[in-house]
Amino acid sequence: GAKNNNEGGTNGGANEGTNEGTKVESDGSGKDFKIGMVTDVGGVHDKSFNQSAWEALETVTAETGAVTKFLESKGEADMEPNLNSFVKEGYNLTWGIGFLFNDALSKVAKENPDAKLAVIDSVIEAPNVASITFAEHEGSFLVGVVAGLMTKTNKIGFVGGMEIPVIKKFEAGFKAGVAAVKPDAKVEVDYTGDFGKPDLGKLAAATMYDGGVDIIFHAAGGTGNGVFNEAKARKDNGDAVWVIGVDKDQSLEFGDEITLTSMMKGVEAAVHKVSKDLIAGNFAGGTTQELGLKDDAVGLPDTSSKNVPADVLEKVAEYKAKIVSGEIKVPTE
Amino acid sequence: MDRSLTAVQLKGITKRFPGLVANDSINFELKKGEIHALLGENGAGKSTLMNILFGLYQPDEGEIWINGKQTVIEGASRAIELGIGMVHQHFKLVQPFTVAENIVLGNEPVKGLKIDYKLANEKVRTISERYGLKVDPQARIKDITVGMQQRVEILKTLYRGAEIVIFDEPTAVLTVQEIEELIEIIRNLAAEGKSIIIITHKLKEVMALADSVTVIRRGKVIKTVTTDETNEQQLAELMVGRDVSFEVKKTKREPGEVILAVDNLKMKGEQGKNALNGVSLDIRAGEILGIAGVDGNGQSELIYAITGMRKVEGGAVKLNGRDMTNHSPRDVSVAGVGHIPEDRHKHGLVLDFSVSENMILNTYFEPEFGKTMFIDYKAMDTLSDKLVKEFDVRSSGIHTHARALSGGNQQKAIIARELHKDPDLLIAVQPTRGLDIGAIEYVHKRLVQARNEGKAILLVSFELDELYALSDRIAVMYEGRLMGEVDAEKRDDQQLGLMMAGNKATADGRG
Amino acid sequence: MEMLRKIFSKSSILIPLVAIILGLIVGAIAMLAGGYNPILAYSSLLDKLFSTPYNLGEAIRAITPLIFTGLAVSFAFRTGLFNIGVEGQFVMGMTGATIIGVLLDLPWYIHAPLAIITGAVFGGLWAGIAGYLKAKRGVNEVISSIMLNWIALFLSNFIVAKFLVEKGQQKSMTVHESAMVKIDWLIKLTDNARMHWGTIIAIVCVIVFYIVLWRTKQGYELRAVGHNPDAALYAGMNVNVTMVKSMFISGVFAGLGGVFEILGVFGNQTVMAASPGYGFDGIAVALLGGNTPIGVLLGAVLFGGLSYGSAGMSFGAGVPPEVVRIVIGAVIFFVASHGLVKWFLKPFLNKRASKRKEAA
Amino acid sequence: MDVLEIIGQLINTTLVFSTALIFTALGGMYSERSGVVNIGLEGLMVSGAFAAAVATEYAIQAGLGGVSPWIGFIAAAIYGVLFSLLHAISTITFRADQTVVGVVINILSLGLSLYLTKSLYAGSGQTPLLENVFHKWQIPFLSDIPLLGRAIFTAYPTTYIALALAVISYFILFRTPFGLRLRAVGEHPSSADTVGISVTKYRYIGVLLSGALAGLGGATITLTTTSSFAHNTISGQGFIALAALIFGKWNPLGLVGAAMFFGLAQALRSFMQRFEFAQQIPAEFFYMLPYVLTLIVLAGAVGRSNAPSALGQPYDPAKR
Ligand SMILES: Nc1ncnc2c1ncn2[C@@H]1O[C@H](COP(=O)(O)OP(=O)(O)OP(=O)(O)O)[C@@H](O)[C@H]1O
Ligand SMILES: Nc1ncnc2c1ncn2[C@@H]1O[C@H](COP(=O)(O)OP(=O)(O)OP(=O)(O)O)[C@@H](O)[C@H]1O
Ligand SMILES: [Mg+2]
Numbered sequence A: 001g002a003k004n005n006n007e008g009g010t011n012g013g014a015n016e017g018t019n020e021g022t023k024v025e026s027d028g029s030g031k032d033f034k035i036g037m038v039t040d041v042g043g044v045h046d047k048s049f050n051q052s053a054w055e056a057l058e059t060v061t062a063e064t065g066a067v068t069k070f071l072e073s074k075g076e077a078d079m080e081p082n083l084n085s086f087v088k089e090g091y092n093l094t095w096g097i098g099f100l101f102n103d104a105l106s107k108v109a110k111e112n113p114d115a116k117l118a119v120i121d122s123v124i125e126a127p128n129v130a131s132i133t134f135a136e137h138e139g140s141f142l143v144g145v146v147a148g149l150m151t152k153t154n155k156i157g158f159v160g161g162m163e164i165p166v167i168k169k170f171e172a173g174f175k176a177g178v179a180a181v182k183p184d185a186k187v188e189v190d191y192t193g194d195f196g197k198p199d200l201g202k203l204a205a206a207t208m209y210d211g212g213v214d215i216i217f218h219a220a221g222g223t224g225n226g227v228f229n230e231a232k233a234r235k236d237n238g239d240a241v242w243v244i245g246v247d248k249d250q251s252l253e254f255g256d257e258i259t260l261t262s263m264m265k266g267v268e269a270a271v272h273k274v275s276k277d278l279i280a281g282n283f284a285g286g287t288t289q290e291l292g293l294k295d296d297a298v299g300l301p302d303t304s305s306k307n308v309p310a311d312v313l314e315k316v317a318e319y320k321a322k323i324v325s326g327e328i329k330v331p332t333e
Numbered sequence B: 001m002d003r004s005l006t007a008v009q010l011k012g013i014t015k016r017f018p019g020l021v022a023n024d025s026i027n028f029e030l031k032k033g034e035i036h037a038l039l040g041e042n043g044a045g046k047s048t049l050m051n052i053l054f055g056l057y058q059p060d061e062g063e064i065w066i067n068g069k070q071t072v073i074e075g076a077s078r079a080i081e082l083g084i085g086m087v088h089q090h091f092k093l094v095q096p097f098t099v100a101e102n103i104v105l106g107n108e109p110v111k112g113l114k115i116d117y118k119l120a121n122e123k124v125r126t127i128s129e130r131y132g133l134k135v136d137p138q139a140r141i142k143d144i145t146v147g148m149q150q151r152v153e154i155l156k157t158l159y160r161g162a163e164i165v166i167f168d169e170p171t172a173v174l175t176v177q178e179i180e181e182l183i184e185i186i187r188n189l190a191a192e193g194k195s196i197i198i199i200t201h202k203l204k205e206v207m208a209l210a211d212s213v214t215v216i217r218r219g220k221v222i223k224t225v226t227t228d229e230t231n232e233q234q235l236a237e238l239m240v241g242r243d244v245s246f247e248v249k250k251t252k253r254e255p256g257e258v259i260l261a262v263d264n265l266k267m268k269g270e271q272g273k274n275a276l277n278g279v280s281l282d283i284r285a286g287e288i289l290g291i292a293g294v295d296g297n298g299q300s301e302l303i304y305a306i307t308g309m310r311k312v313e314g315g316a317v318k319l320n321g322r323d324m325t326n327h328s329p330r331d332v333s334v335a336g337v338g339h340i341p342e343d344r345h346k347h348g349l350v351l352d353f354s355v356s357e358n359m360i361l362n363t364y365f366e367p368e369f370g371k372t373m374f375i376d377y378k379a380m381d382t383l384s385d386k387l388v389k390e391f392d393v394r395s396s397g398i399h400t401h402a403r404a405l406s407g408g409n410q411q412k413a414i415i416a417r418e419l420h421k422d423p424d425l426l427i428a429v430q431p432t433r434g435l436d437i438g439a440i441e442y443v444h445k446r447l448v449q450a451r452n453e454g455k456a457i458l459l460v461s462f463e464l465d466e467l468y469a470l471s472d473r474i475a476v477m478y479e480g481r482l483m484g485e486v487d488a489e490k491r492d493d494q495q496l497g498l499m500m501a502g503n504k505a506t507a508d509g510r511g
Numbered sequence C: 001m002e003m004l005r006k007i008f009s010k011s012s013i014l015i016p017l018v019a020i021i022l023g024l025i026v027g028a029i030a031m032l033a034g035g036y037n038p039i040l041a042y043s044s045l046l047d048k049l050f051s052t053p054y055n056l057g058e059a060i061r062a063i064t065p066l067i068f069t070g071l072a073v074s075f076a077f078r079t080g081l082f083n084i085g086v087e088g089q090f091v092m093g094m095t096g097a098t099i100i101g102v103l104l105d106l107p108w109y110i111h112a113p114l115a116i117i118t119g120a121v122f123g124g125l126w127a128g129i130a131g132y133l134k135a136k137r138g139v140n141e142v143i144s145s146i147m148l149n150w151i152a153l154f155l156s157n158f159i160v161a162k163f164l165v166e167k168g169q170q171k172s173m174t175v176h177e178s179a180m181v182k183i184d185w186l187i188k189l190t191d192n193a194r195m196h197w198g199t200i201i202a203i204v205c206v207i208v209f210y211i212v213l214w215r216t217k218q219g220y221e222l223r224a225v226g227h228n229p230d231a232a233l234y235a236g237m238n239v240n241v242t243m244v245k246s247m248f249i250s251g252v253f254a255g256l257g258g259v260f261e262i263l264g265v266f267g268n269q270t271v272m273a274a275s276p277g278y279g280f281d282g283i284a285v286a287l288l289g290g291n292t293p294i295g296v297l298l299g300a301v302l303f304g305g306l307s308y309g310s311a312g313m314s315f316g317a318g319v320p321p322e323v324v325r326i327v328i329g330a331v332i333f334f335v336a337s338h339g340l341v342k343w344f345l346k347p348f349l350n351k352r353a354s355k356r357k358e359a360a
Numbered sequence D: 001m002d003v004l005e006i007i008g009q010l011i012n013t014t015l016v017f018s019t020a021l022i023f024t025a026l027g028g029m030y031s032e033r034s035g036v037v038n039i040g041l042e043g044l045m046v047s048g049a050f051a052a053a054v055a056t057e058y059a060i061q062a063g064l065g066g067v068s069p070w071i072g073f074i075a076a077a078i079y080g081v082l083f084s085l086l087h088a089i090s091t092i093t094f095r096a097d098q099t100v101v102g103v104v105i106n107i108l109s110l111g112l113s114l115y116l117t118k119s120l121y122a123g124s125g126q127t128p129l130l131e132n133v134f135h136k137w138q139i140p141f142l143s144d145i146p147l148l149g150r151a152i153f154t155a156y157p158t159t160y161i162a163l164a165l166a167v168i169s170y171f172i173l174f175r176t177p178f179g180l181r182l183r184a185v186g187e188h189p190s191s192a193d194t195v196g197i198s199v200t201k202y203r204y205i206g207v208l209l210s211g212a213l214a215g216l217g218g219a220t221i222t223l224t225t226t227s228s229f230a231h232n233t234i235s236g237q238g239f240i241a242l243a244a245l246i247f248g249k250w251n252p253l254g255l256v257g258a259a260m261f262f263g264l265a266q267a268l269r270s271f272m273q274r275f276e277f278a279q280q281i282p283a284e285f286f287y288m289l290p291y292v293l294t295l296i297v298l299a300g301a302v303g304r305s306n307a308p309s310a311l312g313q314p315y316d317p318a319k320r
């Protein structure tokens, strides 16, 4: 969860997309259901969790025939009217993607007790809202283990977006993971202050790689694209540098020559599950689920085996077991 | 020189602007080698006609014949091709450029891709020597005097091979010496075979310089005469359409109390040089002190110092015995100083304000215009109506923008405003610059009237005639100092000229 | 009433109207080129705006900050200054209101006014810096306010994150109810749209703008300095102080815009990655409105209405909402290039004129 | 890491950050030297960034490989010219207010670029990531020189182009007839007009060049840092370039200095964060650094900078 803020400048405005549910071999069970989703300012094609969430809804449409639709927010002020667009159209479920929806969604939920809503990355205590959060620190711990074991220079980098609690969670978990396997390795931290500025990510990465860092974990949304760009340029030059991606399996986007692994967040699975539950008649309103390692909702993608040696992956598995069992408690800040 | 050939012939030229006909079927003929003066009141249409000849405006009707051939002059470059050059009323010079750059602009000698500055300087030097127009090719325009700038303008036309040269009010901004030099230059040009058109409001210059004169009034040609067959008085009447008196009636008067006392003022100039080097003077109630001198010798700074528009480094200004040194312009104004500024567009008016709003520019804060924080627009308009009537400021109404007034009427508005304040001291800097004789007559009358009412008047002017006509005493300023005073009763141009060039006053001055 | 005369004089009302129509046509062409249905799109836009009380209310909510920022830009323009820093002043206004709203706990009749005034003063002072630098140091206000925009953003983020933050969040604690300025009955009436007193104050500001500039002695000074600082100096006005005052007042308008986003809409302030953009939109609004107060009001309605309605355009017709920016840009373009508009109108006007002649 | 190495890196990073600013500010210079205010630089950069992303993408699709970014680069300049044609026609021919039209350019180009992006890429507000972009050149031999090699001789081709253009622009502006005339038009259009120089023509050239160069500035960002175009690819750089132009007193070399100063401040912000002591300082203060530094320098040193006298005034020969 690294893309969350209100950037760029307009008020009003949204983008839209619809899946009409008559395609493919849907079982038709959701034909009468309408599910809406409001993105944060990253937009639906953010290559991050907005996109994951929308992909989940596309799958829901394909499977059940439900109508799904999204609206993009251009600024924080749009979030509430966008949610209301769905609620007042009588949608059966409305998603708010990202923890910036906290205020807007709880207000809309309170004003419309009959409507059903769900939110990612935020906890809203209302009987008609299902809240889903992730234990990002746990997953970050595991990629920290990978980085700690694989660094050759004993210098590792962390590039953050804005210095805010969620991202701090990534940093804390990551540092703990590194420390667990390589106490003498140094983790350099650079918060760029922005989730949408690849140039700053690129600069941060360049500075770190120049300083001897060989692996960088980014939790910086679009800013992280700059980290990948810089790594790619260096790899082309023959330097042995790596990036650890975030939210999705970023090797699919940036290639596995530079993507060591990624800290995946199971947004897609979560959205899919909650939406299907709704159609099946058991909406998890009023509950909060913190999805972590135990639910396989955070962690490394399978593609990791390409660049991460088996023995390291074994270690990762060990630590995962310890975290799930509660033997290790990963710090959050 | 065969003067029977015509250089320019304009036939039935008509030019209309929204709401008025600036040129109304004008016929005009300029013979080869002739100096032809164009006379007329402000707004008569002289500049418009010349702008048409130079291709800047297109006539609505009429024909232009150059050297016996009918032509259409669709732009300045075509005019230049035809051998027409124009020295504009407002100089067309690029301030940060050098003299040479201004002259060769648009027609630069090149070496490869580069401008050949050496050749450019050389060319400028050659023509400047040939016509006796001394300039420094490498000096920047912003650093040279107005007279020098005008030479650059003339050189620009000569560089382009002009055979017909138009001068639009070339003497309005020049000092006596510079005017004499210019007259010499123009004569030389004519002697070289160039044909000259000159616009001026100064009849003496016309008589001294021109071969023939065309008088225009309200866009129509009134008459074309040769200077042999006319005189100043007749020309003035042709222009204005009535009898004009050049005499300023001024009775002898005993001055009263000292109103303004300036003691040893010192001020730094823009370039760090001292602009004022210890100026001292007194003015009494009921007298006019004229300040003569070449432009740029500290006159403007003296006024800025007295009015508080710029801080002085040393010395004192006393008004009615009260110390006003380095007080704000507001304090000075309230203490009883009226100021007709040198540059009416820069300082005198807010051109985008209405005439009415301009009338209260330095009194708007008085209770007269509202006792609260709000402005009493009714009071403002009442006052404006009154002043506009009294001072005969002509415009389409007090709510029109000051921008739309002619220069003469703008000046009248300023004078009205400043006199209405009933100041003890009135400062008038070049109050008649660019005005026609009718307007000048009026301004002079008002100034003398103010003096007779017992006001002290400080008059800065570059025109000796004006200084002699109005002043009781004349002080000469040179390089930030007063060189001494001369008696206005006894006119001695020679003496004054010497002092303006930096010589101390001799025995008969009081310096 | 010179103003009113100006507004209703023929060409000044005709040109904006024609410009709006031309702008909508440009938008329609863009949509046709992109394979969308412009008629459906525009009707969805109108539908979105006027279909429900909620949407109407939310549109007004979206228009309100634009009135403030439009006034701010116009005010400075009127006095010869280009305040491109409205964005930063807006953010400072938000921050001022949040600080008071969060940290103090007072009775409502003190709390809300105090928060409003603090925010306004924050905005004013922030603009005043640019004014001061211009007056005293000759720094071009365009550059200094661009810099100040960024500084305001980061400074506000710092203040929120350091002193006001709600634990575990990236936003401030919630402003006390006593400082909030919602209008409950209107909220009920509009089905929970976020209606607040800021809208009323914005309209009051439109009037204040007019009165200050055209009715007071202070305004007379401000305008004189704006048109001709040399003449103002000559007339005994303190040009430097006036310049700072002008920027301050402009900043107060901007700051108020920010204040009501906090006290009327959000109730807290987030740590922002980029400023909200109302300031830059304010430039457009000011230009749309020809820098007159009524013009700004109408410009804000047009700009804000189109922007808010654009969500409906995408909802109903699948058109990317950016097309609205194209429409707005085109409208301002045509307002500015009135020469071009007249050129468009010429055949039409000529026909009318010749008809009249025939009739006569 | 030794000190030389750090300094070398700092200089290098400075160059990377200032390149786009140099291009854009140079563009602004041509426009403003001719007397046309160009507050639309931001928008022109947006257009350039967009055009570069799309053209490069198409070139890659067409199998042009490593040549693709160059095609994108040139396309950006052409697109920038087309966009600024709008500016030129309205401000020069129809004498519209230059500031207003600049704002229009900013609004239009962002709106249009995003609209086109969504139309071209199935609703995505972002162009696909480019396979081929510019890479840093290591100039043979020179790049091995200590300090300088690291600092200057390992850089993107765009940096060298920008610096070369600055020098060439200096020559054009102050040594050639074209430059003299352009400056004359910006200082005193009627004096240019009365010696037969077409004010309209030179202003068109100035404005169109600004479009081309600001387009290159935008392309530089796409092709050296972001590798794609999105709504926030250009966020304020155009305005910073405008500041650099004013700060650099409308002089090609001056503005390079100003752009480098700004680049340095940006580079410092990232460098400082790596030192231990810096951990104590809130990050926001580092983010502010470039802007605060600029403000301080402006307030302290320069004072009134001298803009071309006729800047912002439409030229109407019939008006006096
Ligand atoms: N561009 C213009 N637009 C409108 N009216 C104009 C324009 N230029 C000149 N006029 C009008 O044409 C008339 C003639 O003006 P012109 O400048 O030719 O007078 P002039 O004889 O040169 O006066 P002056 O002695 O003051 O220089 C004036 O009444 C003026 O109002
Ligand atoms: N923008 C304008 N709109 C309408 N008329 C104008 C405009 N500018 C000038 N004029 C007209 O041009 C005439 C002459 O103006 P101008 O300023 O040249 O006067 P002037 O007597 O030559 O004074 P000076 O040259 O000393 O300033 C005025 O009568 C005025 O009506
Ligand atoms: Mg004239």
Ligand SMILES: [Mg+2]
Binding pocket: B042, B089, B407, B434
């Ligand atoms: Mg005149």
